[in-house]
Amino acid sequence: MDSRFATHVAWTSDQPLGLSVDWAEGPFIYLEDGTRIIDLISGIAVSSLGHRHPRVVDAVRRQLDRHLHVMVYGEFAIESQSALAHRLSTVLPASLSRVYFTMTGTEANEGALKLAKKYTGRRRLVAFDRSYHGDTHGSLSVTGRAVYRDPFVPLLPDVAFLPFGEIDALSAIDDTVACVIAEPIQGEGGVRVPSVEWMVALRDRCSETGALLVLDEVQTGFGRTGTLFAFEAFGIVPDILTVAKAFGGGMPLGAFIAGDDVMDALRRDPPLSHVTTFGGHPVSCAAALASLEVLLEESLPARAVLIERRVRKALDHPEIVEIRGKGAMLGMLLHDADVTGRVVRHCLDEGVLLGWTLHGDSLVRIAPPLNIPEAVLDEALAVMLRALDRESPARP
Numbered sequence: 001m002d003s004r005f006a007t008h009v010a011w012t013s014d015q016p017l018g019l020s021v022d023w024a025e026g027p028f029i030y031l032e033d034g035t036r037i038i039d040l041i042s043g044i045a046v047s048s049l050g051h052r053h054p055r056v057v058d059a060v061r062r063q064l065d066r067h068l069h070v071m072v073y074g075e076f077a078i079e080s081q082s083a084l085a086h087r088l089s090t091v092l093p094a095s096l097s098r099v100y101f102t103m104t105g106t107e108a109n110e111g112a113l114k115l116a117k118k119y120t121g122r123r124r125l126v127a128f129d130r131s132y133h134g135d136t137h138g139s140l141s142v143t144g145r146a147v148y149r150d151p152f153v154p155l156l157p158d159v160a161f162l163p164f165g166e167i168d169a170l171s172a173i174d175d176t177v178a179c180v181i182a183e184p185i186q187g188e189g190g191v192r193v194p195s196v197e198w199m200v201a202l203r204d205r206c207s208e209t210g211a212l213l214v215l216d217e218v219q220t221g222f223g224r225t226g227t228l229f230a231f232e233a234f235g236i237v238p239d240i241l242t243v244a245k246a247f248g249g250g251m252p253l254g255a256f257i258a259g260d261d262v263m264d265a266l267r268r269d270p271p272l273s274h275v276t277t278f279g280g281h282p283v284s285c286a287a288a289l290a291s292l293e294v295l296l297e298e299s300l301p302a303r304a305v306l307i308e309r310r311v312r313k314a315l316d317h318p319e320i321v322e323i324r325g326k327g328a329m330l331g332m333l334l335h336d337a338d339v340t341g342r343v344v345r346h347c348l349d350e351g352v353l354l355g356w357t358l359h360g361d362s363l364v365r366i367a368p369p370l371n372i373p374e375a376v377l378d379e380a381l382a383v384m385l386r387a388l389d390r391e392s393p394a395r396p
């Protein structure tokens with residue numbers, strides 16, 4: 001491990017992978033010692049076009065030649081921001097017409113919570129067990145795992161957590177609630193897909209009570225689950241949509257998106273009550289527009305469906321209890337946490353990078369680039385099967 005990394009970069013666990021990356025391209029990451037790694041996790045659902053897609057790199061270069069940061073968010077009409085906001089409006093429902101750009105997912109959720117409070121004048125928030133919305137104080141307050149909240153209390157007051165996916169529990173949402181925040185498919189909480197009935201009931205309950213529905217598509221957005229946004233498959237539309245991760249094509253970018261009526265609440269009483277210096281950085285916006293065009297031109301959301309089929313067919317193994325998720329956002333639940341750790345390690349030793357969830361020890365997770373060539377995916381799945389065979393106690 002790089003001794004400067006070991007000594008001076010902050011660690012967030014006692015077992016960082018510590019891989020020294022030299023360069024990356026397409027589905028591959030190359031280490032400084034020349035090792036080639038197949039990236040089946042895409043920087044946790046970020047590099048949906050693979051690494052350094054030429055169209056994204058070209059857009060970044062062109063923007064670098066024009067300008068970098070010039071003015072705090074929203075005060076100048078910056079061409080790359082305006083072009084991206086307009087293009088988004090052409091692929092989103094008409095009610096999601098205004099984009100507030102951020103840099104990260106947690107910041108997008110912070111903005112959404114503040115917007116909901118300001119628009120409704122209400123203070124209570126509702127979220128779901130096992131949810132993950134980010135690590136800043138507001139987003140952490142609505143993250144549904146006490147073990148991650150407890151070291152940082154007091155957080156926001158007036159947050160209620162309901163069981164994810166249970167229709168009866170939705171009656172707890174009433175007309176004192178500013179917003180309900182949910183992931184359409186929970187990622188870090190264990191790759192959990194709720195039923196269409198539940199999502200429709202959630203939408204209905206929010207409409208009945210005037211609570212805004214915030215859907216956090218930071219992880220599910222931009223084709224990962226088989227449609228451009230996961231909410232499309234449930235046949236509902238949120239009041240506020242939050243995005244990040246794959247949005248920037250590898251550059252840092254997030255957003256919360258709402259209708260004019262809701263977003264107007266940010267303009268006054270007082271003006272400038274929610275600003276961010278770097279939100280919607282011109283280079284990130286240029287990269288995001290190029291990335292979105294490639295995603296649409298190459299029908300990559302549909303490719304996510306093919307990836308799911310291929311993975312489910314290939315990974316038929318007794319050590320796998322269940323394959324959860326949708327499209328190219330999948331989690332393999334194994335019988336045993338120790339075996340899970342060994343399988344992930346074994347795959348890395350054989351050049352395949354898998355994911356893990358923040359909140360689930362026995363879950364191996366994959367989120368490959370949506371344009372991963374079939375042959376590369378098959379190569380990685382073969383490595384996974386070998387690892388499962390070797391590490392599974394039932395198959396010594």
Ligand SMILES: Cc1ncc(COP(=O)(O)O)c(C=O)c1O
Nearest residue numbers: 104105106132133134187218219
């Ligand atoms: C659903 C969801 N929301 C929010 C976040 C936080 O995003 P960021 O790490 O960009 O702050 C994540 C990150 O994993 C996420 O999966």
